Amino acid sequence: MRSLRTAGIVASVAAIGIVTIGVMQRARSSNELREWTEANAVPSVVVAEPKALGIGNGLQLPGRLEAFSNAPIYARADGYLKTWYADIGTEVKAGDLLALIETPDLDQQLAQARANLLRVEADARLAETTAKRWQAMLGTEAVSTQEVDEKAGDYAAKKAAVIAARAAVDTLAATQGFRRIVAPFDGVVTSRSTDIGALISAGTSNNGPALFTVANTRKLRVYVQVPQSYMPSIKLGGEAELSVPEHAGRKFKATVQSAAGTINARSGGGLVQLVVDNADGSLLAGGYADVKLLLPANANGVAIPASSLIFAREGLQVATLGPDSKVLMKPIHIDRDMGKSVEVTGLQAHDRVIDNPPESLASGDRVQLAAEKKTDVANKS
Known part of the structure; x- marks a missing residue:
């Protein structure tokens, strides 16, 4: 009889322990679930660092090389x-x-x-x-x-x-x-379309091809179609860099000589003429060139990823991250669209711009950095 009572007491104590442990585990799971829910309720964002425009950015355009005189x-x-x-x-x-x-x-x-x-x-x-x-x-x-x-x-x-x-x-x-x-000037013969004994008729192209073509290739003209929005930034004497497929990695310096002053209705751009020195004959007249126009910078502007732009009813904005991890919307104005990046005014170089912001993001929302990642705008331009 006594042993049965002892066994009952032990069983009761064990049951109470099991219940206590279950209650504690449930409370701990509930706390963990609550903490997980609260953590995931705060959006994770990636921050882009604006790039100060200390020097002008380059406008990359295709160009055509022509002999200076032909x-x-x-x-x-x-x-x-x-x-x-x-x-x-x-x-x-x-x-x-x-x-x-x-x-x-x-x-x-x-x-x-x-x-x-x-x-x-x-x-x-x-x-x-x-x-x-x-x-x-x-x-x-x-x-x-x-x-x-x-x-x-x-x-x-x-x-x-x-x-x-x-x-x-x-x-x-x-x-x-x-x-x-x-020869009408110093240069190189680029074509010969006649031979000994050939019948020659005086005239122009209506009478057949030219007997010879002479080109001055010690300097070359470079023709570029510049988009209308960038034409006001093109200044005579401005600098440019160009590269050609046959000389990979080599840069050639060119200078803006003149601009047409009109916009081509078909291309939506204005014709700009540059001059590049070719004393060593490295560049080939008639060839393709990748031209980088070095445009003057806006001292008050910065460059940010185009993916950070927010088109709202209030106008063009970007979301910035404040020191309290809260979102602050700032209105901006685009000065130049460089494709993957844009030059804007309305921001400072120290602003932390949220890249690819969620559509539901609003000013005052609390956010957190995604694995402390930052996006450098230089990698997006």
């Missing part, structure tokens, strides 16, 4: 190509002989014009002598005033014929001078 050379005299002296790739100086044309028809025309000049000069001399003699006899009754005037008029007509004949000779002689095809 001259297709056509014949000014008909004939046959006698010989040529410069092929593609030949460096030439201004006035260097590129080719020589045989002009048999022109030679005959010039000889005929010179003979005609001699004839009209002889006629003019005879008319002059006759006019003087008749003028001397005007005081006698041998000739009339009318006849004297006729002789003087004939002499004047003969003098005019001499002038016309001499002009014809000079024209043909000048045309004959075009038998020599010469």
Whole structure:
């Protein structure tokens, strides 16, 4: 009987212990659940560090390289190509002989014009002598005033014929001078579209391709279509950097020389011309270039990721993280859209901008940093 009572007491104590342990475990689980719920109720955010615009950011655009001077050379005299002296790739100086044309028809025309000049000069001399003699006899009754005037008029007509004949000779002689095809400036021959014995016709592109093309490639022009919103930032003398596929990693310095001052309706951009030195011949005229225009910076602006922008009814905003881990909305104005990043005013470099903010985020909300991660805007530009 006594042993049964002892066993009952032990069982009762064990039951009370089990109940107590269960209650404690449930309380602990409840606390943990509450703490987990409260922790997950606070949104986790990633902070982006604004980049102060101490220097101008670059505007990356495609460009086209062109020779500083480029001259297709056509014949000014008909004939046959006698010989040529410069092929593609030949460096030439201004006035260097590129080719020589045989002009048999022109030679005959010039000889005929010179003979005609001699004839009209002889006629003019005879008319002059006759006019003087008749003028001397005007005081006698041998000739009339009318006849004297006729002789003087004939002499004047003969003098005019001499002038016309001499002009014809000079024209043909000048045309004959075009038998020599010469380089118009220092440069390099980039094309030759003729050969010995080829029939040459004077004219322009309507008569066929140019005989030669000479280009000055010691300096190159770079043409870029700049978006309309950036045109006011383009200043004459501004700097730029360009790179080309054939020289990976190498940067070439260029200078803004001029701008068209109009916007192309098709592209929505304005044509800007830059000049780059090419004394070593590294750059190829007609090629593609990746141009980075170094635009002047806004001293009051910063660069932030484009993904941090909030388009609200109140206007364009960004969410910043205050020292108390609460959200503060700040209105901003976009100065330049650089694609992945934007240059804005309305923020300071020390502001902690929330990147990819949740749609439900509002000013005053409490947030926490996600694993203490920060987004550097330099990695997003």
